[in-house]
Amino acid sequence: MRYEIRSVEGVQESGRLPVKSYRRGLKKKGWIWLKSILVWIFCLVWFSPVIWMFVTSVKDSLAAVAEKAPTWIPEQATLNNYRMLFAPASGISVLEGIRNSIVVAVLSIVATLVISVPAAYALSRLEFRGKKTIFWAYVAVLAFPGILFLVPHYFMVHILGMMDSFSALIVPGLGGTFGVFMLRQYMLGLSRDLEDAAWIDGCSRLRFMVYVVVPFVRPALLVLSLMTFIGSWNSFLWPLLVLNSPEKLTLPIALIRFAAGWGDPYRGIGVLMAGAFVATLPTIVLFVAFYRYLMEGISMGSVGK
Numbered sequence: 545m546r547y548e549i550r551s552v553e554g555v556q557e558s559g560r561l562p563v564k565s566y567r568r569g570l571k572k573k574g575w576i577w578l579k580s581i582l583v584w585i586f587c588l589v590w591f592s593p594v595i596w597m598f599v600t601s602v603k604d605s606l607a608a609v610a611e612k613a614p615t616w617i618p619e620q621a622t623l624n625n626y627r628m629l630f631a632p633a634s635g636i637s638v639l640e641g642i643r644n645s646i647v648v649a650v651l652s653i654v655a656t657l658v659i660s661v662p663a664a665y666a667l668s669r670l671e672f673r674g675k676k677t678i679f680w681a682y683v684a685v686l687a688f689p690g691i692l693f694l695v696p697h698y699f700m701v702h703i704l705g706m707m708d709s710f711s712a713l714i715v716p717g718l719g720g721t722f723g724v725f726m727l728r729q730y731m732l733g734l735s736r737d738l739e740d741a742a743w744i745d746g747c748s749r750l751r752f753m754v755y756v757v758v759p760f761v762r763p764a765l766l767v768l769s770l771m772t773f774i775g776s777w778n779s780f781l782w783p784l785l786v787l788n789s790p791e792k793l794t795l796p797i798a799l800i801r802f803a804a805g806w807g808d809p810y811r812g813i814g815v816l817m818a819g820a821f822v823a824t825l826p827t828i829v830l831f832v833a834f835y836r837y838l839m840e841g842i843s844m845g846s847v848g849k
Contacts, residue, residue, distance in 0.1 A: 601818035641798025664727030
């Protein structure tokens with residue numbers, strides 16, 4: 545009888561285990577659902593200005609101004625604001641601004657990679673006097689806000705005769721400290737054995753950097769290219785200081801000059817929101833498309849692969 549009682553108790557105790565695990569599973573799923581809901585709410589809050597820009601851009605400007613409270617669904621959508629945006633006004637062409645921004649961004653990417661890759665390679669793979677001092681000088685520069693270098697850069701561009709040119713937008717950003725720092729950290733993960741094998745096979749440093757190092761740091765190069773493009777595309781204060789000719793204005797400055805032609809900004813609120821949406825869309829698309837590579841490159845570069 546004792547054996548039977550123990551068996552029944554054992555069945556009862558063992559029967560409690562699935563109940564506990566089931567409750568634990570429900571609790572875990574509940575937390576997952578709660579986190580997912582909070583993430584979606586955060587995304588909607590973050591994207592709400594962009595959504596509002598787009599909704600306002602497809603409304604009639606007078607109707608948008610007359611609204612007592614913002615409406616998220618337009619009663620009558622129209623593309624007239626985009627037609628007016630791309631029509632030259634007051635000598636300012638938004639299409640030229642887009643073209644100029646693309647040209648400057650692409651040239652900035654090429655120039656940054658050409659300078660940053662050899663600099664990072666030297667700081668990570670070569671041995672020379674003052675190497676650590678140069679590296680920590682790069683790190684120290686990262687601690688200062690970029691606006692502190694505005695005046696020195698302005699005098700440099702003025703002395704070199706590059707005012708009111710695309711060179712004035714590209715040259716001050718060459719050898720960006722963050723790009724060199726990130727690439728250097730990434731290159732530290734390259735095996736020394738691979739480098740020694742390349743020397744034994746008679747490979748020069750230039751060939752080793754081009755055919756071995758560059759493919760190895762490709763994710764970091766993609767991250768640096770994206771960040772350079774976004775920084776150049778969104779740059780406002782520096783182009784405002786060095787550019788004067790209407791045909792050389794980048795998109796942010798062209799939109800400001802275009803908006804000034806309306807006089808009262810509320811009369812052209814739909815056109816202004818169309819311009820803001822056009823300026824914002826490329827950076828959002830690039831970030832969403834390459835988000836995984838962006839996070840991977842930054843995380844690996846920060847600790848070395």
